Structure formats: C-alpha cells, structure tokens
Amino acid sequence: MTEMPPLVALVGNPNAGKSALFNALTGARQKIANYPGVTVERKSGRAPFADGRPVEMIDLPGAYSLSPDSLDEAVTRDVVLGNLQGHRRPDALVIVLDAGNLDNHLRFALELIAQGLPTVVALNMIDLAERDGLQLDSQKLARALGVPVIETVAVRRRGLEPLMMQLEEALHNPRPVIEPVAASIGAQNQRARDIARAVIISETAGRQWTRRLDAVLLHPVGGVVILLALLFLMFQAVYGWSEAPIGWIESAFALLSDGIKNAMPDGLMRSFLTDGVIAGVGSVIVFLPQILILFLFILLLEASGYMTRAAFVMDRLMAAVGLSGHSFIPLLSSFACAIPGIMATRTIMDQKERLATILIAPLMTCSARLPVYTVIIGAFIPATNIGPGIGLQGLVLFGLYIAGILGAMLAASVIQRFVTQSRTSSFLIEMPRYQWPRVSDIALNLWQRAWVFLRRAGTIIFAATIILWALLSFPKAPQGSNVSQVEYSVAGRIADGLEPIVRPIGFNHDIALALIPAMAAREVAVSALATVYAIDAADDDAAATSLGPKLAADWSLATALAFLAWFVFAPQCISTIAVTRRETNGWKWPIFMVTYLFALAYAAAGITYWTARSFGL
Amino acid sequence: MQLDHLPLNRMAVIRTIHWDDLPDQEGHRLRSLGFEPGVAIEALHKGILMWRDPLAVRVGRMTVALRTNVAAAIDCELSA
Numbered sequence: 102m103t104e105m106p107p108l109v110a111l112v113g114n115p116n117a118g119k120s121a122l123f124n125a126l127t128g129a130r131q132k133i134a135n136y137p138g139v140t141v142e143r144k145s146g147r148a149p150f151a152d153g154r155p156v157e158m159i160d161l162p163g164a165y166s167l168s169p170d171s172l173d174e175a176v177t178r179d180v181v182l183g184n185l186q187g188h189r190r191p192d193a194l195v196i197v198l199d200a201g202n203l204d205n206h207l208r209f210a211l212e213l214i215a216q217g218l219p220t221v222v223a224l225n226m227i228d229l230a231e232r233d234g235l236q237l238d239s240q241k242l243a244r245a246l247g248v249p250v251i252e253t254v255a256v257r258r259r260g261l262e263p264l265m266m267q268l269e270e271a272l273h274n275p276r277p278v279i280e281p282v283a284a285s286i287g288a289q290n291q292r293a294r295d296i297a298r299a300v301i302i303s304e305t306a307g308r309q310w311t312r313r314l315d316a317v318l319l320h321p322v323g324g325v326v327i328l329l330a331l332l333f334l335m336f337q338a339v340y341g342w343s344e345a346p347i348g349w350i351e352s353a354f355a356l357l358s359d360g361i362k363n364a365m366p367d368g369l370m371r372s373f374l375t376d377g378v379i380a381g382v383g384s385v386i387v388f389l390p391q392i393l394i395l396f397l398f399i400l401l402l403e404a405s406g407y408m409t410r411a412a413f414v415m416d417r418l419m420a421a422v423g424l425s426g427h428s429f430i431p432l433l434s435s436f437a438c439a440i441p442g443i444m445a446t447r448t449i450m451d452q453k454e455r456l457a458t459i460l461i462a463p464l465m466t467c468s469a470r471l472p473v474y475t476v477i478i479g480a481f482i483p484a485t486n487i488g489p490g491i492g493l494q495g496l497v498l499f500g501l502y503i504a505g506i507l508g509a510m511l512a513a514s515v516i517q518r519f520v521t522q523s524r525t526s527s528f529l530i531e532m533p534r535y536q537w538p539r540v541s542d543i544a545l546n547l548w549q550r551a552w553v554f555l556r557r558a559g560t561i562i563f564a565a566t567i568i569l570w571a572l573l574s575f576p577k578a579p580q581g582s583n584v585s586q587v588e589y590s591v592a593g594r595i596a597d598g599l600e601p602i603v604r605p606i607g608f609n610h611d612i613a614l615a616l617i618p619a620m621a622a623r624e625v626a627v628s629a630l631a632t633v634y635a636i637d638a639a640d641d642d643a644a645a646t647s648l649g650p651k652l653a654a655d656w657s658l659a660t661a662l663a664f665l666a667w668f669v670f671a672p673q674c675i676s677t678i679a680v681t682r683r684e685t686n687g688w689k690w691p692i693f694m695v696t697y698l699f700a701l702a703y704a705a706a707g708i709t710y711w712t713a714r715s716f717g718l
Numbered sequence: 719m720q721l722d723h724l725p726l727n728r729m730a731v732i733r734t735i736h737w738d739d740l741p742d743q744e745g746h747r748l749r750s751l752g753f754e755p756g757v758a759i760e761a762l763h764k765g766i767l768m769w770r771d772p773l774a775v776r777v778g779r780m781t782v783a784l785r786t787n788v789a790a791a792i793d794c795e796l797s798a
Binding site: 165166168170201202203204205208209286287290291293294297311312315316319321322324325409412413414416417420426450451525527528529530531532533534 | 741743744746747748749750751752754757762763764765766767769770771772774777778779780781782783784785787788
C-alpha cells in the first residue's frame with residue numbers, strides 16, 4: 102500500500118495564468134468533477150517530482166481574497182482553510198502571481214502565505230511583464246514574502262522544473278513562521294504595494310498593446326459594431342460549419358441502426374436498441390458539432406481577454422432590464438445550450454442577479470430548438486424572397502430568436518423587480534491584458550467540454566430515453582387492433598388527458614402526444630411527430646424531409662405558428678431543470694422556472710393561434 | 719474630482735473613497751482589486767453610445783471596469 106500523494110492547490114487571482122500553469126504541470130490527463138456538495142468544477146491532475154513520485158494537483162477557482170464575493174471564491178477559501186466537508190486540506194499551495202500585476206495581486210498572496218501552509222510562489226507571465234517594460238527582482242520578492250519565488254512562463258513551460266523542486270523542498274522542510282498578515286485589508290494593500298515597488302528594478306514604457314486594442318474594441322460606437330459582427334460570425338459558424346459533421350454523425354447512427362436491424366430479429370430488444378437507445382441518444386449527440394463550435398468561440402473570446410470587453414460593451418443594455426455585463430457571458434453560452442450557460446453563472450457576484458440569469462437562460466434559443474423550427478418553417482412558410490437576399494423563412498427563424506431574447510428581457514425585468522427584488526445590479530470586473538490563445542490549452546478545454554457532454558448523453562439522456570421508449574411501447578396494442586401502438590401506449594393515454602388543455606391554443610391530439618417525449622429534450626418532438634404519423638424515420642432529419650408535407654396537409658397555419666410560439670418559451674428539457682435544481686440547491690426555483698415558462702408558452706401559443714385565426718389563417 | 723468626471727488619459731491619484739456610499743459587496747470587491755487612497759489611477763475608456771457608462775480605469779497596473787455610480791464614490795486628484 103503506497104501512501105496518498107501530497108495534495109497541492111494552485112491558487113491565485115483570476116487572469117494570473119493559473120489554468121495555463123496547471124495544464125503545463127499536469128498535462129492532458131486531468132480529472133473533472135465537482136467539489137463535494139457544490140457544483141463548482143474541480144480540475145485535478147498529477148505532476149511528477151524529479152524522482153517520479155506523483156503530486157496530486159488541483160486548480161482552484163480564481164479569487165481576489167479569502168473573504169468571498171462569489172460561489173467560486175467561497176470554494177477557494179474553504180479548500181485553502183480546510184473547511185470543505187469531504188475534501189482534504191492541501192498539503193501545500195502554489196500561489197500563481199501575474200508578474201505584470203504585482204501591485205494588485207500581492208495582497209491576496211500575503212493573505213494566502215499567512216495561512217502557514219508550505220508555499221511556493223510562481224511569478225507567472227514574466228515574459229509579458231518584460232514585454233511591457235517591467236524588470237523584476239524575484240529574489241528580493243522571495244525575501245519579502247518569506248517563501249520561494251520561481252519565475253515561470255506557463256505557456257512556454259519555463260520554470261516548471263525549479264517550481265517542482267522548490268515544492269518538494271517546501272513539503273519536506275516546513276518554513277519558519279513569519280509575521281502574521283495585517284488585519285485590515287487596507288493595510289494589506291499598503292504592504293502589497295510597498296513590496297511591489299521594492300522589487301521592480303526598472304520600468305520603461307512598454308508597447309501597451311492592450312491599451313491600443315481597447316481604444317478600438319471599447320470604442321463607444323466601433324466597439325458595438327465589432328461585438329455585433331463577432332456575434333454574427335459566431336452564429337454563422339455554429340450553423341454553417343456544423344452541417345457536414347452533423348451529417349456524418351447522423352449517417353453513423355443510421356448505419357449502426359441498420360446494422361442492428363439486419364443482425365437481430367424484430368422484437369422488443371431490437372426496438373429498444375434502435376428506436377430507444379440509438380434514436381434517443383443519437384438525436385442529442387448530433388448537437389455535439391454545434392456545441393463545440395460555439396464553445397470554441399467562447400473559449401477563444403475568453404482566453405484572448407475579449408470576453409470581459411464584450412461584457413463591458415453590453416453592460417448598459419443589460420442594466421436596462423436589471424442585469425449587468427456579468428450576465429452576458431452565461432446568456433451567450435445559452436444559445437448553444439442552457440446547461441453550460443447556467444453553470445457559467447457561478448462567477449456572478451450578485452446572487453440575485455445570478456438567480457435571475459439562471460431563470461431566463463432557457464429563453465435563449467438553444468440549438469435543440471432548431472430541428473423543431475426547421476421542420477415547421479419548412480412545411481408552412483413559403484420559401485419566397487421578400488427583399489434582395491432576405492428570404493421569408495430566414496426572417497421567421499430570426500424572428501423566433503428575437504422573440505426569445507425579448508421574452509428573456511421582459512422576464513428579467515419582472516423577476517428582478519418582483520421576485521428577487523433586487524434594487525440595483527452591479528458591474529465591477531478586472532479586464533485582463535490581451536493574449537494570443539494557446540492552441541493546446543483551447544484544444545484541451547474543448548475536449549473536456551465534449552467529454553462532459555458525451556458523459557451526460559451517456560447517462561442522464563440515456564436513462565430519460567429508455568423511460569420514454571417504455572412509455573411509448575407499453576402496454577402493447579392488441580394484434581389486429583386499429584388503434585396504433587403510440588395511441589395505445591401509456592404516453593398516448595396521457596396525451597388524451599392533455600389534449601383538452603392544449604386544444605384552446607390550437608394544438609391537436611398529435612401535438613399533445615409529441616409534447617410528452619419532448620419533455621426530455623425539445624428536438625424529440627420532431628421524431629415523436631414522425632412516429633405519430635407512422636413514418637419510419639431513422640433520424641430527425643430524414644423525418645423532417647418527409648414529415649413536412651404531412652404536417653402541411655394536416656395542420657392549419659394558425660396551429661403551426663402557435664406550435665412555434667410554444668417552443669420559444671416552453672421549458673422542455675429535463676436536463677435544464679435538473680441543472681437548475683443543482684445550481685439553486687432545491688426545488689423552489691426550478692419549479693418557479695418551469696411554471697412561469699409554461700405559462701408564457703401557453704399564453705404565447707394561444708395569442709398567436711387566435712390572432713392568426715382572426716386573420717383567417 | 720469624482721472618478722466618473724476625471725478626464726480620459728490623465729494620471730491621477732485616489733484621494734478618498736467614500737466606502738459608506740457603496741454597497742458592502744462592491745466596497746469589498748473594490749478593496750480586493752486594490753482601490754485604496756494614494757493609489758495611482760487613470761480613466762481610460764467610457765462606455766458605449768450615449769450612456770458613457772461603465773468606465774474602464776487603470777488602477778495600479780490593472781484595468782478595471784466599473785459603473786459610474788461606483789466611480790462617483792471615488793475622489794481623485796489629477797497629478798501635475
């Protein structure tokens with residue numbers, strides 16, 4: 102039995118290059134989980150000492166102090182102090198300091214060093230500091246802090262070996278107790294600046310890239326134009342670049358499904374595998390390309406330092422509905438999928454604003470709505486041009502996006518005013534220097550996103566799919582009956598009960614039936630409708646092509662428009678509800694969210710239906 | 719002079735911060751970001767379109783975005 106490897110925590114301010122250093126030390130073999138009891142992501146990995154013995158490293162969330170302002174910061178404090186239930190206290194700390202930002206980052210370092218754990222300081226991004234004309238005396242800094250200081254450039258792997266050597270040394274020879282940290286934060290700031298001043302050998306005007314770029318990107322008018330152009334490019338890419346890979350995934354699942362159909366006799370097991378597992382999990386995995394492209398953009402915007410600028414540009418507009426620039430980033434992610442969007446709200450300082458952002462995130466048009474929109478628009482909206490290069494179908498799709506955004510803004514102002522009763526929002530954020538994103542860091546991060554998504558598809562979605570398949574398959578319709586299996590099943594009977602409720606908003610029995618499996622994920626509505634119309638569809642898109650004419654013949658235009666309006670608002674995604682429960686620690690807010698979104702969906706569909714009817718559609 | 723009235727691109731020093739005018743959380747975050755009397759400060763950019771809110775300022779060696787209502791609680795003095 103070998104003893105447990107020592108646990109070392111990387112800790113520092115946001116934007117100090119902590120994650121890059123963590124990646125450089127531990128390589129690609131990282132584990133992502135959650136800290137016990139909280140949903141903050143815990144990244145861990147192993148790094149070897151010179152003799153090959155491993156160290157367990159964790160990358161703590163970036164923080165400015167040990168008295169937390171956000172959930173992320175609270176986790177950092179609890180881990181460092183050893184207060185997190187079910188998590189062992191680190192044996193040592195690596196404090197990551199941005200060499201170009203000592204004045205502001207040293208205060209937190211002083212607070213951390215005073216905790217008395219074996220500590221090594223990584224003076225990171227020393228190359229950027231030098232680029233900006235700063236010469237530092239790291240030995241003087243080590244003497245002032247009383248702990249070893251190693252100059253590192255994480256992205257070039259500079260200083261990693263000496264860092265590991267000092268870490269080993271620090272773990273074996275506990276340092277003498279140094280003077281306790283000053284009690285007041287003001288005195289700590291003073292001491293931090295004194296030290297910073299003392300260790301800066303020389304300072305010349307640097308090239309100030311950040312300042313020059315900001316003059317353009319934060320320009321009162323130009324900055325807005327650039328942000329809008331970037332967002333436009335991003336959405337173009339999400340839908341344009343993903344077509345081919347989505348096609349490959351669909352073909353692969355169709356092949357797999359056909360293979361099983363040929364290899365197995367018709368029966369329950371075959372139906373379970375092809376109609377249940379492959380159709381269900383496959384219909385979710387086809388969104389992987391879109392989600393990855395969106396994440397690629399978001400990671401690039403974040404790693405380059407632009408994301409906080411986008412928040413800056415958007416802040417005033419968000420303030421109009423009681424939110425702030427902080428909410429912009431989670432809401433942007435929600436266009437891919439509300440789940441990562443909701444998880445990204447953890448960095449929002451103001452808890453009321455965080456809650457409001459979570460509650461409106463499902464209103465951003467996520468990629469799962471696209472298959473539904475595509476089918477209905479294709480079947481009911483004529484493909485005519487209403488202006489040069491402006492198609493009516495595209496315009497309707499754009500209108501649905503706008504309807505979601507307007508709905509979210511309306512919901513946000515009502516929620517902030519009457520539910521969270523937040524008087525003011527706040528916006529206070531560090532804007533890091535611009536940097537070239539590093540390909541390997543982005544690739545690693547993207548891979549981790551993909552893995553988390555696939556793991557979810559393999560567990561939660563897999564389970565939901567099986568339940569739905571069972572609801573649609575049992576009880577078995579008697580042989581020779583003229584009632585279809587779907588109608589005869591449990592789901593069909595639930596639809597009978599649902600129909601009177603949705604009849605006033607123009608929905609027929611088939612829609613009522615499709616809404617039930619679509620609770621798991623919106624896009625399932627398409628394949629459910631296809632099943633109802635007894636079309637043997639291997640995947641959603643094949644269903645879409647043949648489903649269109651059927652729908653056009655069967656539904657009135659008013660019903661189709663009401664169906665679209667329904668999906669702008671309806672919270673039909675079990676995963677989103679589950680993640681909301683986790684992030685808000687209880688059922689109160691997810692129940693509130695589901696209720697208000699269904700109410701909105703019902704009202705929107707009803708208004709659309711009756712307005713359309715009054716125009717004779 | 720209040721920080722939200724400071725002309726752009728002129729070096730200044732924070733004189734006093736009216737902590738009592740700020741919500742606790744914002745005051746705390748300002749402090750952790752290194753806002754203290756005596757620190758060098760410079761207004762860099764003002765927000766979009768007609769609002770000119772929030773502000774981007776340089777404090778110490780860090781660029782920080784903050785809203786004008788918070789900036790109004792920070793008194794500065796232009797350096798000669």
